[in-house]
Amino acid sequence: MKAIKGVLLTCDSAVKQLLIMMDERSSGSATFIIQDLDEHHLLIKADEHERVKRELEAELEKNSYTADL
Template sequence: MVRAIKGTLVECDPSIKSIIISIDSENNEYIIEDLDESHLVIKDNMVAQLKTELEKRLKENVPDVEDDSDSDQDVK
């Protein structure tokens, strides 16, 4: 018997895709199909949870950019 899973096509940069694959490798609960270097099919009911986890990982890996407007001034 054939089973169908409802999915959402996700297009992203290869760097973001590698993070998504890393997240999915823990429990294999997000990715239905890895199509090519910039496309994935994600389980439809898991998209919001994946977005949350991706944002969390990006915050951990990307340093905060502070406003350094004072550093552009000439020092006398």
């Protein structure tokens, strides 16, 4: 088995579920989760960290509401 460089993410369970959903939508080599560690931690591929961060920010932006005052 080949070693994979990873980044440890700490997040709440809602964000973790979004990340798992994003990973499941990815195909083949585009998946980024190496290991689901526990309720608040994921190990992801280090070279995918920036892409995951951008996609997560976009997903969270879609799910946020701003009131027009």
